[in-house]
Amino acid sequence: MNIKVVALTISAFVVGLIELIIGGILPQIAADLQISITKAGLLITVFSLIFALAGPILFIVTSKFERKKIMLAALAVFFVGTLLSFWGASYEMLMLARVINAASGSLIVVLALTLSVKVVPERYMARAIGLVSMGISSSIVIGIPIGVLISDYWNWRIIFLFASVLTIIAFFIIVVGIDRVPAGKAITIRDQLRAIKRIKILSAHGMMMFAIGGHYVFYAYLSPYLTEFYGLGAGEISIIYFIFGFSAIAGGYIGGMLSDKLNPRRAIIAIVTTFLLTLLAISFTRDSFALFVVLLVLWGIMSWAVSPPEQAYLIETDPATADIQQSIHNSALQIGIAAGSGIGGYIIDSTNNVANTTWTAALLMAFALLLALFSITRKNTDKNHQAVS
Numbered sequence: 340m341n342i343k344v345v346a347l348t349i350s351a352f353v354v355g356l357i358e359l360i361i362g363g364i365l366p367q368i369a370a371d372l373q374i375s376i377t378k379a380g381l382l383i384t385v386f387s388l389i390f391a392l393a394g395p396i397l398f399i400v401t402s403k404f405e406r407k408k409i410m411l412a413a414l415a416v417f418f419v420g421t422l423l424s425f426w427g428a429s430y431e432m433l434m435l436a437r438v439i440n441a442a443s444g445s446l447i448v449v450l451a452l453t454l455s456v457k458v459v460p461e462r463y464m465a466r467a468i469g470l471v472s473m474g475i476s477s478s479i480v481i482g483i484p485i486g487v488l489i490s491d492y493w494n495w496r497i498i499f500l501f502a503s504v505l506t507i508i509a510f511f512i513i514v515v516g517i518d519r520v521p522a523g524k525a526i527t528i529r530d531q532l533r534a535i536k537r538i539k540i541l542s543a544h545g546m547m548m549f550a551i552g553g554h555y556v557f558y559a560y561l562s563p564y565l566t567e568f569y570g571l572g573a574g575e576i577s578i579i580y581f582i583f584g585f586s587a588i589a590g591g592y593i594g595g596m597l598s599d600k601l602n603p604r605r606a607i608i609a610i611v612t613t614f615l616l617t618l619l620a621i622s623f624t625r626d627s628f629a630l631f632v633v634l635l636v637l638w639g640i641m642s643w644a645v646s647p648p649e650q651a652y653l654i655e656t657d658p659a660t661a662d663i664q665q666s667i668h669n670s671a672l673q674i675g676i677a678a679g680s681g682i683g684g685y686i687i688d689s690t691n692n693v694a695n696t697t698w699t700a701a702l703l704m705a706f707a708l709l710l711a712l713f714s715i716t717r718k719n720t721d722k723n724h725q726a727v728s
Contacts, residue, residue, distance in 0.1 A: 343458040344467045346512035347451040348474035350414065353505045354444035355478030356486070357421065358386055360498055362559050362680075363487040363580055366566065367495045372430045376563055380684035383559050384677045385434060386441040391673030394445035395666055401446065406457075406520035410450045410513060416443040418506045424499035436499075445673075448475070449666070457520050476588050476643075483584065484577040487562075491573030540656060542714035544667055546707050547649050548675040550611055553703030554642050555679030556686070557618065557696045564693045569628050579635065586639025594644030598651045604715045606648035611708045614641040618701040625694065646672070656719055679703070 361368070361382050369379040401409045420439035427433045451474075455467040486498045557564070565571040565579060597606040617637045624630045646668075653664040682703075683696045 341459055341463075341467070342512060343516045344455055344470050346509045346516065347455050347458075347467075348471050349505055349509040349512075350410075350447050351451045351471050351474035352478050352482065353421075353502050353509070354417070354440075354447050355475040356482035357417075357424075357440050357444065357499070357502055358390070359478060359483055360486045361386070363483045363562055363576070364490040364495045364498070365560070365562055367490045368433075371495065372433070374430055375688065376560070377684035377688040378430070380559055380680050380687075382434065382437050383555075384681040384684070386437045387673045387675075387677035387680065389438050389441035390445045391670040391677065393442040394449065394673070395670055397442065397446045398449055398666065406450060406454060407513065407517055408519075409446065410454060411510060413443045413446040413450065414506055414510045414513070417447060418503055418510070421499045421503040421506060425496050425503065448669075454517065454520060458517055476584075476591065481584075484580040487573055487577040487580060537657075539714050539717040539719060540653065540664070542710050542717070543649065543653060543656070544671040546607070546611070546710040546714060547645070547668060548671045548678070549703050549707035549710060550614065550645050551672050551675030552679035552682070553618070553700045553707060554614075555676045556683040556700040556703060557621075558642070559676075559680035559683050560687060560693055560696055563687075564696070567693055568625055569631070579632075582632065583635055583639040586636045587643040590640035590643035591647060593640055595647040595651075597644070598648035603648040603652035603655060607645070607652060607711050607715070608708075610641055610644045610648065611704065611711050613637070614645065615701060615704040615708055617641060618697060618704055622694075622697040622701060652715075 361379075365376055365379045368374075368382070369376050372379070417440055420436045420443065423436035423439065424433055427436055451471050455471045459467045486495075489495075489497055489501075561579070561583075562576055565576050569575075571579070594606065594610060597609065600606075601609065617634055621631065621634050621638065624634070650664075650668055653668060657664065679700075682699060686695050686699050687693050
């Protein structure tokens with residue numbers, strides 16, 4: 340296995356872990372800092388919002404600079420953020436750390452994928468991208484459940500110390516193992532805005548934002564939901580996160596397979612519709628834990644199945660701006676996470692009932708389905724691509 344790709348995979352894993360772990364340890368953070376679950380949930384919202392906004396901007400600002408130096412600088416800043424999370428004695432300090440980690444992490448993920456194809460022979464490029472992507476997905480399957488257990492048996496801050504150690508390891512491997520990588524073609528904000536000016540594409544990104552937003556209204560507060568309705572402790576909750584994580588990874592494969600077999604447009608409609616029905620089913624069947632676990636698997640699959648056909652749809656609709664569309668896709672996803680976790684927190688705070696997050700999630704998913712139908716039924720006006728409806 341190429342040690343250079345391993346270092347980039349570790350980098351992606353750490354960013355994914357730091358972003359997602361908060362959802363699993365919200366009760367512990369709230370108790371330690373003496374704040375409400377809703378206020379603790381803002382740590383998810385702010386991270387995703389900064390990630391979404393900083394990613395495209397930092398990518399543009401740094402596009403003229405040698406890539407290895409930028410990657411090392413981003414890792415150094417990320418390391419500072421993880422240490423602030425470990426040492427921070429107040430909510431404000433932890434929030435500052437989240438801002439630092441989100442901004443630097445948004446750049447790390449893009450650079451890890453970019454560099455992965457430059458440090459291996461051409462015949463291994465797809466494999467390198469897959470390995471780095473697996474770093475993010477494994478943070479869900481391995482990182483979150485183990486993090487939940489660690490936070491319960493020791494302290495939630497230990498997770499951030501562990502992340503800082505992994506960041507340092509990745510940093511030094513990249514220093515020693517990866518050669519200088521020249522800057523690529525500069526991308527301007529005008530290029531990005533031009534890429535989404537058509538309503539067909541803009542509504543497709545809106546679909547992703549609402550779908551992931553609906554998902555996170557519930558997912559961000561899954562831990563307190565499991566405690567309130569099923570009386571689960573940290574051990575059982577970590578198992579639930581394991582099940583969800585493995586289901587999500589399977590969902591990525593299933594989404595791609597459906598996109599290939601049905602075509603991206605039909606796959607999007609099928610997946611978002613199933614997503615909506617699953618959230619409604621969870622809302623109506625709270626009394627049965629066994630049925631909830633079955634629906635949890637389906638929910639996990641749908642949460643990652645929606646992205647591959649949506650990305651394929653964007654490429655199919657406007658192949659000339661494929662790279663920019665992927666960047667905007669990631670921002671739409673992160674805005675959805677920020678909005679969803681924020682809305683979920685507001686619902687809990689205003690109704691004092693975590694169960695209402697499932698109904699709200701279903702409502703946002705219904706909007707996502709409407710946007711998907713709207714986008715798919717628009718004519719493709721791209722002159723360089725055959726019209727599709």
